Amino acid sequence: MTSDFSEIEVVATNFNWRQSGGTTAVVQLVPEQAKTLKIAALGFDLPERVPRMRWRDIPKLFRRPAHRPFRIYHCRRNNEMMVGLLLRDVLRAPLRLIFNSAGQRRHKPLTRWMLRRMDAVITTSERSGSFLEVPHTVVPHGTDFERFHPARGNDDDYAASGLPGKYAVGCTGRIRHQKGTDLFVDAMLQLLPRYPDWTAIITGRTTSDNLGFERELKSKIADAGLTQRIHFLGDVADISVWYRRFTLFVAPSRQEGFGLTPLEAMASQTAVVTSDAGSFPSMIKAGINGAIVPAGDLDALVAAIEPYFRAPLLAKEQGRAALEFVHANFSLSAEARGIRAVYDRLWTEGQKPLGRQNGAETQLAASQDPVSVRQEEIC
Known part of the structure; x- marks a missing residue:
């Protein structure tokens, strides 16, 4: 005060x-x-x-x-x-x-x-x-570089989460249609069976009017037998540590205002795949720090994510470029x-x-x- x-x-x-x-x-x-x-x-x-x-x-x-x-x-x-x-x-x-x-x-x-x-x-x-x-x-x-920064210790490693797999792909923000949470889930249902080293993490608050939307997504995941591969963590206390644990971050929004989450991921040295909603196009240098797809296009989203699943070192390389880009342009x-x-x-x-x-x-x-x-x- x-x-x-x-x-x-x-x-x-x-x-x-x-x-x-x-x-x-x-x-x-x-x-x-x-x-x-x-x-x-x-x-x-x-x-x-x-x-x-x-x-x-x-x-x-x-x-x-x-x-x-x-x-x-x-x-x-x-x-x-x-x-x-x-x-x-x-x-x-x-x-x-x-x-x-x-x-x-x-x-x-x-x-x-x-x-x-x-x-x-x-x-x-x-x-x-x-x-x-x-x-x-x-x-x-x-972007707050004091809060969002590259990994500094063992707690920032994905292994510290105790979740399965070697690599994590993340999607953060409120659980809702506008944010494209369903697009992320549908992409994971296609990709994860082919790439057993990857686990999908979804964080964010679910408001009362979107509880049914979340239940439908979880039911779809269960029917596909991927409950242990796609995790809903809810509204986590500190999202910054999860950005550092992600090897790849996905922002599949159908609509956005500005959209801070890709910048927070990039400041954490994480490559990003985004839609072209909001101000995301100003953040992405395709093939350098991530990839960008038309909003609402599931097939394009799957095609953009898969190269990183196939070659995690590509995500690491573009994560370094993402860190340099966000520090130069979005402080x-x-x-x-x-x-x-x-x-x-x-x-x-x-x-x-x-x-x-x-x-x-x-x-x-x-x-x-x-x-x-x-x-x-x-x-």
Whole structure:
């Protein structure tokens, strides 16, 4: 918890009870941002390492911070935008509102209305930005290299898991159709009988509305006699160790916003096979650090995974390339610098909401270099 709220310059919100990509972004990014500015997170499901403000401190938002003309309220969900607009426009709190958009679809009318009233909009990729009708700044997500790193000891070896086989192929994230869990299972039903050294690991939370989906998958696995070869571990306490134990990681999503899991796997020196959903295409150099297939295409997924099953050394080689690539292109520190540039611009220029702006908005290049910019207006 923060001790002196008057010093807080930025509030990052997380109004979601369930773990999600937005939650992960806050949990990873806020501690990095706290190295150079006074920031606190407000919301649910936040670990102790994240600087936080208390709900009872909300009335303090109506007082200006000690060293800034206003606080920045940085949100990632519609309900968080609604609260920000209420605080700023109805209750007159001295705030400027920033929305972080990862969605890759045309937004609904209410969302578009709220976006026009933001003081700035950040998007995680050029692709996400193409769906926006307001000026925006592109700042790709980064990866926490302190948490996600190559194996360092025996506990990071797959053998330490006690599960069968010599090599593990993993699929993480919530168990649901959107994430392509069924595609991963169907691919494993085809491949594992031919490659006895491999075991499939599935981790992630199953929400109540997807329990039937999970039961169907487990029933299909049992009918194929592969219960000992395909394991559902549930919501594991520390996913980072599993990335290090995987020889290959698969992200078969049908739909994604940005999609952090391939970057976390690559930072753990693990080769990846992904669909072309979300921002995955920006992460994959086919044949160098992994492979990419059309979303929803089971045959293509099987064909992309099989070379790694046939030659595990290929996965090891591409895992090393993946580590080098993610460190060069998707660091958490670069994301923090890119977002800080947006904050500083607001503090310096005191911009009006986007719907009342004229002129162009600076966009950060996808290289994540906050110094390399280009001018463009997305209308």
